[in-house]
Amino acid sequence: MPAKCKVRRDLLLIFILLLAAGATLCLTLLFRLPGDWVVVEVDGEEWGRYALDKGASIHIETEAGGYNVLEIADGCASVIEASCPDKLCVHQHRISHSDETIVCLPNRVVVSVVSGRE
Ligand SMILES: [Zn+2]
Incomplete structure (x- = not known):
């Protein structure tokens, strides 16, 4: 595989990881339990x-x-x-x-x- 392709794949992986982290954070904030x-x-x-x-x-x-x-x-x-x-x-x-x-x-x-x- 050419080196260029590998870099792009790494970037994609980082992007996906960031997206997942962001989504997790959003969900945590959204579903943070209001106290009773x-x-x-x-x-x-x-x-x-x-x-x-x-x-x-x-x-x-x-x-x-x-x-x-x-x-x-x-x-x-x-x-x-x-x-x-x-x-x-x-x-x-x-x-x-x-x-x-x-x-x-x-x-x-x-x-x-x-x-x-x-
Ligand atoms: Zn005090």
Whole structure:
């Protein structure tokens, strides 16, 4: 086989691989599960569980005296207020897909989205 042909075949192979990778990425994004529940954990223990499709404002109190205010709206959960000094949790993005989390290290609060009906 002439060398030229081989190069073209390699290019075709690379093209197919890229296409396959792109398609996989698209499918993953398309079928990424929207979450169903917002689970709040304080100090590693489940503190509460809320439906993501119902709007709510939840005041999370920790034993150490701290608090976080979790807001659920439009299928997304976010921390809108907190007693922690760094406010990192407040600045984190709203979460709506399974396995996304908002963490407040000072208050030891973890808010995560999980999927699955109960
Ligand atoms: Zn925080």
